[in-house]
Amino acid sequence: MLKVENLTKMFGGLAAVHDVSVEFEARGINAIIGPNGAGKSTFFNLISGVHKPTSGRILIDGQDVSRMRCDQVARLGVGRTFQTTHLFEQATVLDNLIVGHRLRTRSGLWDVLVNSRRLQREERECRDKARAALDFVGLAHLENRVVLDISQEERKRVAFALALATEPKLVLLDEPAAGVNPEETEGLARLIRKMAEHGLTVCLIEHKMDMIMGLADKIMVLNYGEKIAEGTPAEIKADPTVIEAYLGSDHDAAA
């Protein structure tokens, strides 16, 4: 599904991502972990087209996307969420989501001027898609609430819904469980699993180890921009380089 070959990104003289190769299977939940500054977010930005790689290739279902613009990659079926999603706070939840399906529509200025049938149909489609996405993340009852009034965890779910409204094949989730309590984290983990069960390939960055270990099919560990390990949660837990570079020190600090 997603195949990354010798991916390198240099910022000036610094290699934020260095010679990373990895392959993620379709319908799987893949996690990328690593200490702060390990290049995880850069890795996401490379896949989604925000940054152009210095060298290496990114293939999605065999198609090379490494030179594409962000919006082109999104149209190919890569959705993403950010650490903080800036929603339009003064609008309702549904209003925020309608634009999510915009990339699958074609109406332009002329359609607006004459209020064409195509525009009307596409607006209906966008609305339906937004409702379906909201229903998927379990917030159908919040449709008409103002974003200002909903909780942090609900905002996270709305951000998921926004990504889902683009009809992605692959979703990149950047720290989906940051800033929510343990109970809500579990709820979000269930939602992520539900996405995979519905045929999506999920790729997430997360610092909450308990969540990752219970959720991921495959984990890739980055450190100083390099891949130091890859495998199932059990393999990663037992890997001495990982323990040294990351888990060991982090677990001590957490305890």
Place this chain on the structure above:
Amino acid sequence: MHRLASLLSGRGSRLFLLACALVFPLLAKSEYQVYVMASAFIWAIAVYGLNIITGYCGQLNLAHGGFFAIGAYALAILTADHGWNFWPAFVAAALVAAAVGALVGLVSLRLKEHFFAIFTLCVGFIIYLLIDKWEELTHGAVGIRGIAAPDGLGLVDFSQTVPFYYLALAFLVLAIWFAGRLAASLLGRTFMAIRNGDALAQSLGIDLMRNKLLAFVLSTTYAGVAGALYASMIRFVGPEEANPNHTFDMITYLLVGGFGTLFGPLAGTVGIVWITQSLQFLEDYRMIIFGPLIVVLVIFMPRGVVGTFLGWKLRKDTEAARAKGPRAGAKVAPAKEANTNA
């Protein structure tokens, strides 16, 4: 209260506003008042343009006054120097403003946020300098006289104040109509997604350059139309038309009325033009009243008069909806608790 809210924002209130505008010349105390109102309408058209790029699309364009001047000069040069008829010259003025807008947009929209604002501020000043110095084309500081009034096709005489007022009103209604249709459409939602953040908009598959450029060209077209109307009302243009101060006046109108709202540009422009008029006797001292008034407004109504009203109404609406649906109400309650704790 809720009734009042829906009354103020419903279709009825729009028709009421229109009716007020239609009878205004009959009730005005003098022709001068009609004249002031007509000029307020023209500025409002330009502010509707600014609202598209800055209010909906979130890009602070500080060259807007320059495009207003381009529209005014295009009409002036074509009718006074080249003897064109009014309406072809009017269409040409709008197209010139759109074309220059496309060129400027292609370059300036590569920049983001404050860089874009600073760049367009310079563009506005360059337009001013060009108009002031390019004497062969613009007659420099002398300005251009003998601009054609809108052609009434033998039916109406638009060089008279009252008929011109109705013409300006017609264009204003058209401007608001299109802005409203745009804001409610997928295209308007696309612009607003860009305002919320480039990164998120791009991740939703929105082509930033294309959409920003479209919003920019729409806004300069509005400015060009307004400028052309202005030139045909005053019948004279000078470099002062391109003074960057006009841009800041328009931003003030938009700020007071409310960025990104449909009736903000109208409320802000008409409101401030009349406040300015009624403080005219204070001359420059009117800023002593004006300045604090705007400071207070920005502190207590950061989203402008119309924006604040709409926020209040949205809240009333959702509260009413929640009170109606007990099932939704029950589910929603814990979230509200969490919110007040935070």
